[in-house]
Amino acid sequence: MVVATLVIGLAPTxxxxxVWAAVILFSARIVQGISLGGEFGGAMSYLIELAPPGKxxxxxxxxxxxxxxxxxxxxxxxxxxxxxxSESAVADWGWRVAFLLAVPAGLVGLYxxxxxEDTPRFRELERSNGVARAPLKELFxxxxxxxxxxxxxxxxxxxxxxxxxxxxxxxMVGVVGMQFNTALTVGAICxxxxxxxxxxxxxxxxxxxxxxxxxxxxxGLIALSCALQRRGRVLRARRRGxxxxxxxxxxLARRPHRQPDVAGLLHDRGRPDRARAAARxxx
Numbered sequence: 001m002v003v004a005t006l007v008i009g010l011a012p013t014x015x016x017x018x019v020w021a022a023v024i025l026f027s028a029r030i031v032q033g034i035s036l037g038g039e040f041g042g043a044m045s046y047l048i049e050l051a052p053p054g055k056x057x058x059x060x061x062x063x064x065x066x067x068x069x070x071x072x073x074x075x076x077x078x079x080x081x082x083x084x085x086s087e088s089a090v091a092d093w094g095w096r097v098a099f100l101l102a103v104p105a106g107l108v109g110l111y112x113x114x115x116x117e118d119t120p121r122f123r124e125l126e127r128s129n130g131v132a133r134a135p136l137k138e139l140f141x142x143x144x145x146x147x148x149x150x151x152x153x154x155x156x157x158x159x160x161x162x163x164x165x166x167x168x169x170x171x172m173v174g175v176v177g178m179q180f181n182t183a184l185t186v187g188a189i190c191x192x193x194x195x196x197x198x199x200x201x202x203x204x205x206x207x208x209x210x211x212x213x214x215x216x217x218x219x220g221l222i223a224l225s226c227a228l229q230r231r232g233r234v235l236r237a238r239r240r241g242x243x244x245x246x247x248x249x250x251x252l253a254r255r256p257h258r259q260p261d262v263a264g265l266l267h268d269r270g271r272p273d274r275a276r277a278a279a280r281x282x283x
Contacts, residue, residue: 061202
């Protein structure tokens with residue numbers, strides 16, 4: 001993960017090596033994803049194995065809490081960079097700063113990872129010869145349903161996490177029409193709320209169980225996603241309608257969520273009769 005992040009921060013540009021720049025960037029991102037996927041589940045299992053009875057939800061939530069803190073730090077750095085640097089500077093070299101700043105934190109994480117010892121429960125299994133010799137074979141032969149259930153839960157969590165905390169700023173810029181700096185600020189605020197709620201949801205899962213909380217969260221995610229999709233269609237349709245009028249004011253184009261002054265636009269085009277009709281309909 002650290003090496004891949006460093007490669008992204010120091011990757012050459014397209015002007016320097018052509019299409020190989022995209023290949024390097026794409027490959028580094030793939031390595032980042034594989035590293036994250038490999039460590040995330042192991043870290044979660046480690047925390048849960050350390051948890052005392054009745055505290056597994058709380059202990060496991062600290063892994064999500066840490067991931068949220070990392071994203072929050074990235075959003076804060078992005079907000080600062082877009083505030084103090086020009087748009088051209090951010091596009092030219094400023095975007096690399098966030099990746100390079102993450103390298104020292106990654107090295108600290110690597111040091112902690114190498115110094116960790118096995119949990120007491122795992123050592124107890126080793127002493128009693130309870131560790132599976134072929135864990136994958138045992139998983140798919142004795143626990144056939146568990147991989148499917150776990151994969152479904154992970155898919156829901158991953159889609160929700162990526163959509164709301166990674167794609168949301170791009171959505172607010174491209175669809176809603178926010179300024180990039182404003183979108184990053186909103187994203188940072190949302191991440192701050194998310195980080196604060198994660199341990200509380202862990203405690204709640206210990207009280208009422210993981211199943212009702214997972215089902216409620218999944219249904220809520222689907223409902224919010226559908227509402228957001230409908231809102232996006234309305235905004236895109238409104239933007240297309242404004243473009244067809246051909247006389248969109250620049251400030252109105254930057255804020256497509258505002259209701260356009262159709263009567264004024266028609267009056268400016270020399271159609272006062274239609275302007276009066278539009279005004280009456282608006283009233």
